[in-house]
Amino acid sequence: MKQVISSCSNKTCRAVKRLDLPLSQADIEGLKPGDRIEIFGNIYTGRDAVLPKIVADIENGQALPVDIDLQGSAIFHTAVSPAGVGPTSSNKQEIEESIAPLSAAGVKLHLGKGALSPSTVEALAVNKSLYAVLPPVTALLQSKIKAVELVAYPEEGMEAFHKLTVEGFPAIIAVAHGKTLY
Amino acid sequence: MAIEEGTIEKVRDALVRAATIYRDDQKDAFRRAIASEQNERAKWALEQLLANALAAETNKSPLCDDTGVPHLILELGDQRSLSGQMLEVIHAGVAEGLNALPGRPMAVLGDDKQRLAQTTGLDLDPAALVPAPLIIKHVSGNTMRLHILMQGGGPEIRGKTYRVFHKHRIDTIVDEICSWASEEVGKLGCTPCVPSIGIGRSHFEASALMLEAMVFGDFNVQNETEQEITRRINETQTGPIGLGGSNTALATFMKIGPQRASGVRIVCLRLSCCVEPRRASVDL
Numbered sequence: 001m002k003q004v005i006s007s008c009s010n011k012t013c014r015a016v017k018r019l020d021l022p023l024s025q026a027d028i029e030g031l032k033p034g035d036r037i038e039i040f041g042n043i044y045t046g047r048d049a050v051l052p053k054i055v056a057d058i059e060n061g062q063a064l065p066v067d068i069d070l071q072g073s074a075i076f077h078t079a080v081s082p083a084g085v086g087p088t089s090s091n092k093q094e095i096e097e098s099i100a101p102l103s104a105a106g107v108k109l110h111l112g113k114g115a116l117s118p119s120t121v122e123a124l125a126v127n128k129s130l131y132a133v134l135p136p137v138t139a140l141l142q143s144k145i146k147a148v149e150l151v152a153y154p155e156e157g158m159e160a161f162h163k164l165t166v167e168g169f170p171a172i173i174a175v176a177h178g179k180t181l182y
Numbered sequence: 183m184a185i186e187e188g189t190i191e192k193v194r195d196a197l198v199r200a201a202t203i204y205r206d207d208q209k210d211a212f213r214r215a216i217a218s219e220q221n222e223r224a225k226w227a228l229e230q231l232l233a234n235a236l237a238a239e240t241n242k243s244p245l246c247d248d249t250g251v252p253h254l255i256l257e258l259g260d261q262r263s264l265s266g267q268m269l270e271v272i273h274a275g276v277a278e279g280l281n282a283l284p285g286r287p288m289a290v291l292g293d294d295k296q297r298l299a300q301t302t303g304l305d306l307d308p309a310a311l312v313p314a315p316l317i318i319k320h321v322s323g324n325t326m327r328l329h330i331l332m333q334g335g336g337p338e339i340r341g342k343t344y345r346v347f348h349k350h351r352i353d354t355i356v357d358e359i360c361s362w363a364s365e366e367v368g369k370l371g372c373t374p375c376v377p378s379i380g381i382g383r384s385h386f387e388a389s390a391l392m393l394e395a396m397v398f399g400d401f402n403v404q405n406e407t408e409q410e411i412t413r414r415i416n417e418t419q420t421g422p423i424g425l426g427g428s429n430t431a432l433a434t435f436m437k438i439g440p441q442r443a444s445g446v447r448i449v450c451l452r453l454s455c456c457v458e459p460r461r462a463s464v465d466l
Contacts, residue, residue, distance in 0.1 A: 014222065034223060079247065082308065083286040086247035089336075089371050113423055114371045135230050135423050136372050136457060138247045139202075139238035157304055158287065170230055172223060172425070181223070182424060 022072025049159040051098035070106035077112035081158040084138040087113040103127035115182035131175035193275020200462035204235040211401035224427025250332030252313035259325035277309035332460040341452035372455035382439040388450035399435025408434040
C-alpha cells in the first residue's frame with residue numbers, strides 16, 4: 001500500500017491511500033475507519049441474489065468456478081447493468097449475512113453502503129477483513145472501470161457474479177479492527 | 183391538432199436529461215453544502231456526488247445505476263386538447279429514452295403472482311419498464327408541458343402516506359413529518375436527502391401533490407416551513423451517506439393542496455435521495 005496525495009481543493013490536500021488488489025495482511029493492518037482509499041485491480045460484484053449462492057457453494061465444499069480467487073479479494077455490493085454500477089445497502093439481510101462467511105473464505109474488503117450490525121463488525125475483526133463505503137456515484141465509477149467480466153451464475157442477470165477491473169475507485173473505510181464509523 | 187414531428191425524440195431527450203443532469207439550483211445546493219460542511223468525511227462524500235454529477239453530464243451517463251421508474255405529469259392548458267394518439271407518442275418517447283439512457287433493465291416478468299414474488303426473472307429490455315400512470319394537471323393557456331421524474335427504489339422504502347390529526351395547529355403536522363423523517367433518514371443510505379411532501383385530502387391526492395412538489399421544487403427558493411423541516415432533519419447529524427456532519431437534507435420540497443373539513447390531514451412524505459429529484463420538462 002502506497003500513500004498518495006490525490007485530492008486537493010480550496011488549498012487543502014487530503015491523504016488518500018492507494019489499495020492494490022489482492023490485499024495483503026499488511027495492507028489491512030495499516031487502515032482504520034475514516035481512511036480514504038482508492039482501489040486498483042480486480043473487484044468481484046454481487047448482491048442479494050448471488051452472494052448466498054457463493055456462500056452455499058463454500059459451505060457445501062463445492063469448488064468455485066476457476067475464475068474466482070477469493071484470497072485477498074474485494075466484493076462490491078452492486079448489480080452490473082448497462083446503466084452502470086453503484087452500491088446497494090450492505091445491511092440487506094442476504095448481503096450482510098454473506099459478509100462473515102466470505103471473510104472467512106478470504107475476502108478482505110467488502111464494499112457497499114450503510115451501517116453494519118455489531119455482530120458483523122465483530123466477524124470482520126475476527127477474520128481481519130474490512131468494510132468500506134462509497135456514495136452512489138455511478139457516472140464517476142463508470143469512468144474508472146476498465147473491464148467487466150461475467151464470472152458465475154449468469155442466470156442471475158445483472159445480479160450475477162461479475163469481475164470488474166478498476167483504476168481508482170474512491171471509498172472510505174467504515175469498519176476495521178472492530179471499530180466503525182457508524 | 184396534428185402531433186408535431188419529432189415529439190417522440192423530444193420526450194426521449196427529456197427522459198435522458200432527467201436521469202443524467204443536475205440542474206443549476208441542485209449544483210448550487212451541493213456547492214453550499216461542501217462550503218459549509220466541517221466534517222471532512224462528509225465533505226469528501228459531497229465532493230464525490232458533485233463530481234459524479236459533472237461526469238454524468240459530460241458523458242450523458244446515468245447519475246445512479248438505479249435509473250428509476252418514470253413518473254409523468256402533464257400540464258394541459260385550456261386551449262389544448264389531448265388525444266389518445268398523443269399518449270401513445272409520449273409512451274413511445276419514454277421507451278426510446280429508456281433505451282437511449284440506458285435504463286437499468288428492471289421490468290419484472292410474469293403474471294400477477296409471479297411478479298409479486300419475482301420468480302420468473304426480469305425483462306432484459308430497458309424499454310419494457312412501463313411508466314407509472316400519467317397525471318394531468320389542468321392549467322390555463324396554450325400549454326402542453328410534460329414533466330418526467332425518474333423515481334429510485336431506496337426513497338420508496340423510506341416513504342409513506344399517512345394521516346395526521348392536526349389539532350388545528352400546523353406545528354402538529356410539521357412535528358410529525360420531522361419525527362418520521364428523522365427516524366428514517368439514517369436508513370436511507372443515499373443522503374443528503376430531499377424530503378418531498380404532499381398534503382391533501384386522500385392518499386392519492388397527497389401522493390400526486392408530493393410528485394408535484396418534486397417537479398416544481400427549487401433548492402434556491404425555500405419557504406419558512408421547508409427551511410424548518412430541513413433544519414430539523416439536519417439536527418440528526420446523519421450526514422452524507424451516514425458519515426455524520428451537518429448536511430443530512432439539502433432542501434425540502436412541499437406542496438399543500440386543498441384540505442378536508444376535518445381533523446385529519448393526509449401527508450405523503452418521500453425522502454428523495456442525493457441524486458433526486460431527477461426531473462426534466464419538455465413542451466409538446
